[in-house]
Amino acid sequence: MNKQLYWLSLLCSICIVFSCASTKHVDIPPVTIYANAPGVPVYQESYPIKIALKHTKLDLRFDWEKSWVFGEATLTVQPYFYPQDSVVLDANGFDVQEVARLTSNGKSRLHYTYNGKKLAIALDKSYTKDESCELFIRYIAKPNELQVGEDIASIDDRGLYFIQPNSEIGIPRQLWSQGETECNSNWFPTVNNTMVKMTQEVSLTVPDSMVTLSNGLMKTSRKNGDGTRTDTWLQDKPHSPYLTMIAAGVFQVTKDEWQGKEVSYYMEPAFAPYARKIFGNTPEMLSFFSQKLGVTYPWDKYAQIVVRNFVSGAMENTTATVFFDRMNLTPAAYKDETYEDIIAHELFHHWFGDLVTAESWSNLPLNESFATYGEYLWITHKYGQEAADMHALNDILTYFDKDTNATLDVIRFDYANREQLFDAVSYQKGGRILHMLRKTVGDEAFFAALQWYLKQHAYQSVEIHDLRLAFEKVTGQDLNWFFNQWFLASGNPDLHIESQYEDSTKQVVVNLTQQQDLTKYPLYRLPMAVDLYVQGKVIRKQITLTKQQETFRFPLAEAPQLVDVDADKYLLARKEEQKTLSEWIFQYQHAPLFMDRFEAIQQLLETIQEPRAQQILITALQDKAWIIRLMVLQGLEKFSKADLKEIFPTIKKLAISDSRSYVRAGAIMQLKNLYNKSDIKEILEMAVKDDAPSVQQALHNGK
The missing domain is CATH 1.10.390.10 (Neutral Protease Domain 2)
Known part of the structure; x- marks a missing residue:
């Protein structure tokens, strides 16, 4: 699930653009x-399992005006190990109307108690772990009437949401669920335990004009003759109750296929023409993840649906991921954000979270x-x-x-x-x-x-x-x-890194110090590579830091041009590294990784008054990484008027033709801030044709 979405909004050096972009992140209610x-x-221990919930069958109808669920639930349960003569279910804010055991002769009513949150059912006998029974519960769920602070922790916990139509602002009528963490019990009786695994069958009766979606495959679809239709969805592979989902509304379904399985994208008709632009890489993702993990995608289909006013960024319900409405992208908005990372995130959950669950x-x-x-x-x-x-x-x-x-x-x-x-x-x-x-x-x-x-x-x-x-x-x-x-501790290493060449011993000396507070955080064992750059060659040394302070020595015939510690740039650590300006410049020009150049540019921006630093920064305006181009754009305020005049053609080119919309927007902002309006009039007129939201915001910012 994506509850918080970021895209470099923490980079102070490039916040100029994100302050004007309209699709930068999700604002989650506090x-x-x-x-x-x-x-x-x-x-916080794992919840004990007394009763195994083997199968859930739901028959659901809805009062759209009251936001009520009229439900009939049939639960197949059996003791997990020890004999049980009762069952306790999570059922939050229900009107419980009937509780019975289903037998070959029909229903046999059972005694129960209900406190508004827990439904305790007395069984007709004590059952062993080899015996199962079917419980029938008829109820009305009223998720919209649950009180924040009393019944639920926040408005994001209702579990089921009725989106009422508003033609003035273009919001259609929809219904969708959000089960994580323990919210599905607000609309059907279940067990809030991630260790419980169940199969399910869900029947949804909705207006015939609506499309439905739930986990698994549609088993039947029946028109009822009264303007409604009942769709029944079967999920025959077990998953945890919080992954159960339903949705209904006026959606257009775009279908792809992957290894004989349906891959579908549910979007409102106005945005459906762009469905493949937004979600079209999904089949390739399925192939890539299946091959990379050595485990073929294990479920019967994969559907992705975009709903209005979703409480999170997205949710990985088994076979049916729900996305927030910022995924209703136009081709213009797609130039700023594709949200492809979210699409990959939720699909990967179908192995890690859905197939294998915490x-x-x-x-x-x-x-x-x-x-x-x-x-x-x-x-x-x-x-x-x-x-x-x-x-x-x-x-x-x-x-x-x-x-x-x-x-x-x-x-x-x-x-x-x-x-x-x-x-x-x-x-x-x-x-x-x-x-x-x-x-x-x-x-x-x-x-x-x-x-x-x-x-x-x-x-x-x-x-x-x-x-x-x-x-x-x-x-x-x-x-x-x-x-x-x-995994089992807090914190991260704070590394102080010093290196020097001892001409007397012909050795490179690297001093590493872990500066984190060792009364609170671990003393880390840190394997890493150290690259020595000398005479156009790179010599790699493997070391493991295990002490608070440790010195490593490497024989070398002459002084290296660069000593690159943590050469693979994979350590999650705060690093304080002492290098000369020449070394940072060399690192930018010769080290192979994006993070090498990023670290170097960070330091060069701190020494921007140095002519050599300025020349590298000017070169970096054409770096292959758009983040670095944007970082340097933000540092232009410190350039002299002569230098600004020199790079004016480069800035104009970035504003019009850079491949990344955020860079184009950043260049436009800096043209407006640093150059005479008469000099940039033609550029701004050309930029008007650029419909990326960030560019349009940059053009109109301050007007």
Whole structure:
């Protein structure tokens, strides 16, 4: 699930453009979270399972004006292990009308008690783990009447949303659900436990003009003769209750196919012509992820639907992902943001989260860290390493944006509210940890371990140690050190890096110091590469930092032009590195990675008054990475008038023809800020034809 979406909004050096872009991120309504009291021991354990919920059958009708659900639920249950003579279900804010056991002779009423949140049903006898029974519950659910602070924590927790039509602002009537974390029990009786796995059958009766969607495949569709239609959807592979979804509305369905399975995109008719532009890479994603993981996409179909006023960015309901309405993109808006990372994120969840599910909310990173890393994998495959590393930079900056992120464990058993877990630690930090794990064990071992993990735990729930054991099984290594310092602890290394060449000993000396507070954070074990650049060659040395302060020496016949520590740029660490201006320039010109150039440009912008730095920055206006071009644009205020005159043709070219709309917008803003209006009149007139929202905002900003 994407609750928070960022795209480099944390880069102060380029916020000039994002302040005017109309599609920069999702504004999530605030949720009040009360932290645990200091010193209060809290352990959020996995929920116990007394009753296994094997199958859920729902027959649902709706009162669209009242926002009510008229439901009939048939639940197939059986004791998980110990004999049970009662069942307790989660059912929030219902009018319970009938509870019975279904038998071959019909219904047999059962005694029950209900406190508005929990439905406790007394069974007709004590059942063993080998016996099942079918429970029938007739009810009315009123999710729109649930009170924030009493029945639900926030308005995002209603579980089912009736979108009432408003022709004045173009909002159509729709219905959609959002189950994560424990909200589906607001519209059907279930068990709020991620360790529960069930199959399901959902029948939806709606106006015949509407299209429906739910998990699995449509089994039947029947017109009722009264202007309504009943669609029945069957999900015959088990998944957790929070992944159940329904939606209905006036949608146009665009269909693709992948290995004989339907791949479909549900969009409002006005935006349906652009469905393949937005979602058209989905079949290729399915092929790529299936091949990369060694586990073929395991579900019967894959549908993606865009709804109005969704409470999150997107949600990975099994076989049917729901997206927020910013995915209603026009070709113009698509020039700014494609949201392809979100599409990849939710699809990757169908392996990590849906097929193999975190057994508790404390283990949420087993869902979200992987989905975040799925974005990186897809971008690498489709657009190359440079684009993927730019995306990874956003994750890094998002994590480092708040100092409080460093105080939180990744696997968190002490949360006060489970909604706290949907943060930059579970998502962005966790994704970067997986990348470090990949670099630590190697690509072949990394993907072999993921394949073993997915196959071993398919349609089951897991905890973090299951992931560790999978990697240990494949690699033959004890990896407790890695999981303890990264997944089961808080913080990150703060590295001070110094290097020098000792002419007397003919050695390169690298001094590394871990400066983080060791009373709060781990002393890290950090394998890394050090690249020595000398006479046009790169000599790589592998080291492992295990102490608070450690010195590494490398024989070298002459002084290197650059010593590049953490040469693969994969450590999630704050780094304080002392290099000369010449070394930073050399790094920008010769080191191979985007992050090499990004780090160098950061430093050169700090020394912009140096003529040599300015010349490199001028060159960087044509860097292949749009982020770097935009960073340098933002630094132009510090250039002299003579230099600004020299680069005027370059800025004009960026404003009109740069491949990235944000760079075009940034160039326009700087032309307006730094140059005489008469000099740029022609450029601005040409830019009017550019319909990217960020460019249009830049053109009209300040008017």
